Amino acid sequence: MTDMTHDRAVAPRRSAGEWLHSLLSMPAGAILLVFLVVQLGCIVAGLLFPDDFRYLSSANMGIMMRSVPVLGCLALGAGVLMIAGEFDLSIGSVYTLTAVIMAMLVGAGVDAFLAAPVGLLVGAVIGLGNGFLTLRFHLPSFIVTLGGLLFWRGAVLLINGAVQVRFDPNPVFNALFSGTIFGINAAFIWFIGLCLVFWALLHRHRLGNHIFATGGNRAAATAIGVNTGRIKMIAFAIAGFMAAFAGILATTRVGSVQPGQGAGLELQAIAACVIGGLSLRGGRGSILGVFLGVMLIFTITDVLLLMRAPGFYLDMFIATLIVAASIFNHGLDRRGAES
Amino acid sequence: MSLLELHNINKTFGPLKALNDLSFQVGHSEVVGLLGDNGAGKSTTVNMISGIHQPSSGYISVDGQRQTFANRRDSAEAGIETIYQNTALVDCLSISRNIFLGRELTDRFGFLNLKKMREIAMQVLESAVHISGIDSPDKLVGDLSGGQKQAVAIARAVFFKRRVLLLDEPTSALSVRETEALLNQVLKLKAEGVSSVLVTHNLYHAYQVCDRFVIMSHGTKVFDVAKADTTIEELTQHVVLT
Numbered sequence: 001m002t003d004m005t006h007d008r009a010v011a012p013r014r015s016a017g018e019w020l021h022s023l024l025s026m027p028a029g030a031i032l033l034v035f036l037v038v039q040l041g042c043i044v045a046g047l048l049f050p051d052d053f054r055y056l057s058s059a060n061m062g063i064m065m066r067s068v069p070v071l072g073c074l075a076l077g078a079g080v081l082m083i084a085g086e087f088d089l090s091i092g093s094v095y096t097l098t099a100v101i102m103a104m105l106v107g108a109g110v111d112a113f114l115a116a117p118v119g120l121l122v123g124a125v126i127g128l129g130n131g132f133l134t135l136r137f138h139l140p141s142f143i144v145t146l147g148g149l150l151f152w153r154g155a156v157l158l159i160n161g162a163v164q165v166r167f168d169p170n171p172v173f174n175a176l177f178s179g180t181i182f183g184i185n186a187a188f189i190w191f192i193g194l195c196l197v198f199w200a201l202l203h204r205h206r207l208g209n210h211i212f213a214t215g216g217n218r219a220a221a222t223a224i225g226v227n228t229g230r231i232k233m234i235a236f237a238i239a240g241f242m243a244a245f246a247g248i249l250a251t252t253r254v255g256s257v258q259p260g261q262g263a264g265l266e267l268q269a270i271a272a273c274v275i276g277g278l279s280l281r282g283g284r285g286s287i288l289g290v291f292l293g294v295m296l297i298f299t300i301t302d303v304l305l306l307m308r309a310p311g312f313y314l315d316m317f318i319a320t321l322i323v324a325a326s327i328f329n330h331g332l333d334r335r336g337a338e339s
Numbered sequence: 340m341s342l343l344e345l346h347n348i349n350k351t352f353g354p355l356k357a358l359n360d361l362s363f364q365v366g367h368s369e370v371v372g373l374l375g376d377n378g379a380g381k382s383t384t385v386n387m388i389s390g391i392h393q394p395s396s397g398y399i400s401v402d403g404q405r406q407t408f409a410n411r412r413d414s415a416e417a418g419i420e421t422i423y424q425n426t427a428l429v430d431c432l433s434i435s436r437n438i439f440l441g442r443e444l445t446d447r448f449g450f451l452n453l454k455k456m457r458e459i460a461m462q463v464l465e466s467a468v469h470i471s472g473i474d475s476p477d478k479l480v481g482d483l484s485g486g487q488k489q490a491v492a493i494a495r496a497v498f499f500k501r502r503v504l505l506l507d508e509p510t511s512a513l514s515v516r517e518t519e520a521l522l523n524q525v526l527k528l529k530a531e532g533v534s535s536v537l538v539t540h541n542l543y544h545a546y547q548v549c550d551r552f553v554i555m556s557h558g559t560k561v562f563d564v565a566k567a568d569t570t571i572e573e574l575t576q577h578v579v580l581t
């Protein structure tokens with residue numbers, strides 16, 4: 001009898017422990033936990049101090065929804081490429097370049113619905129170029145795309161000079177990419193939709209299976225008959241394409257392009273991926289992780305802004321987050337390698 | 340007619356002669372031990388049969404049909420599966436995704452039929468390959484032991500109806516128990532009509548399961564004998580002294 005009561009007392013605690021364990025061993029489990037705790041804390045604080053901590057105010061929610069998608073789209077592309085085992089440091093420059101090209105085309109009288117696909121195409125082609133150089137000459141993609149970062153940053157100044165370009169598309173285009181539906185920002189809806197598309201592609205489609213295999217063990221994937229070169233090229237193209245898409249969202253929101261606006265975004269995108277549990281060596285990660293990584297960066301930015309903390313705290317917080325996340329992920333990697 | 344046959348194969352890498360007039364055959368439901376010391380040309384032979392290298396002269400035939408294997412996919416299509424010591428599996432993917440890697444079950448848009456892949460993987464793991472400790476096809480391959488990984492690789496070969504397994508030093512990284520399980524697996528597959536080529540320099544493991552032995556030295560065959568006509572001492576003599 002005493003045993004039974006003892007069991008009953010222990011069982012729920014153990015299942016909670018198991019639940020926690022299974023959550024933590026999920027690809028994005030730890031980050032999900034951190035994200036939920038941070039959100040809960042912010043909501044409670046927002047309810048308790050509605051005047052001092054305006055987290056739940058509609059203005060703050062609106063700012064969040066408008067700022068997340070640009071980095072989010074960059075991180076989705078960078079994340080797929082990282083899972084395939086490569087990097088792209090040039091996405092920040094490509095993001096600016098494609099936005100400038102699109103804005104210049106619209107300025108010259110081309111319809112925005114034609115100019116935007118041109119920008120996306122340019123982004124994808126530059127991605128393919130990075131992939132070609134990386135694979136053809138067996139170079140680290142870090143080096144190739146570092147070159148890309150500088151080259152395309154220079155190219156922006158070459159074709160446009162150091163002045164901003166106005167972007168004044170037709171109203172339909174504006175509504176489609178920066179309007180508001182049911183109080184939700186259109187760019188945010190695009191981002192959520194793209195997350196779902198990427199989730200389906202990466203976790204439920206043959207292509208995703210091959211991307212994970214290519215990044216996880218290229219030799220094995222090749223031996224089994226996966227064309228790993230082709231898979232990497234596709235991943236590079238996706239990274240470039242998503243950089244251009246982020247450019248469309250940002251340009252439509254602001255109504256102009258600044259030649260220097262993409263600087264540093266590539267590192268933020270990679271940071272979001274690392275926080276979200278993607279392995280720098282490829283083969284590990286999830287779209288949920290990328291999404292949460294981006295959301296966490298912006299939540300923390302937002303909290304610091306609401307608390308009127310000086311800007312340098314932001315960098316220090318993000319830096320801590322990246323290193324902590326890597327230590328955690330490295331532990332997982334090593335555990336996987338040892339057993 | 341033999342299932343797999345090598346006809347007078349020569350292979351040179353620049354000035355190096357790796358294989359010299361090598362001929363041997365593998366019959367239906369036969370386990371052949373390909374033996375020899377390090378550098379005898381065993382690995383080159385395996386790579387040739389699996390399509391990674393091409394012979395400089397001579398040819399390979401399957402069921403009497405002359406074959407040219409330009410890559411591994413060609414040899415797989417002819418029914419030959421190579422299982423390497425560091426088996427060609429992706430650690431970060433689940434067992435079922437590994438079994439179907441490159442040959443996924445999808446709908447016409449390329450989306451995976453995960454449910455069916457899981458069911459078949461579980462079936463294959465339960466019926467074809469008996470290795471303890473694999474209870475779910477969702478387990479990551481990276482969490483498996485060396486023997487379990489080879490079991491998954493063999494399960495893949497079995498499911499895709501391979502007729503010849505090339506096992507390259509399969510026991511070198513395995514525990515004693517895993518080795519026993521693997522060798523039993525080879526015998527069980529033989530009973531089901533799958534031939535194997537066991538490439539090893541462990542004569543005792545080979546002697547346990549092989550029907551015939553081909554001993555190589557310096558890129559050529561020096562001894563080819565059925566198990567009934569030889570002893571482990573005689574095999575050792577040939578491996579060591581030639």
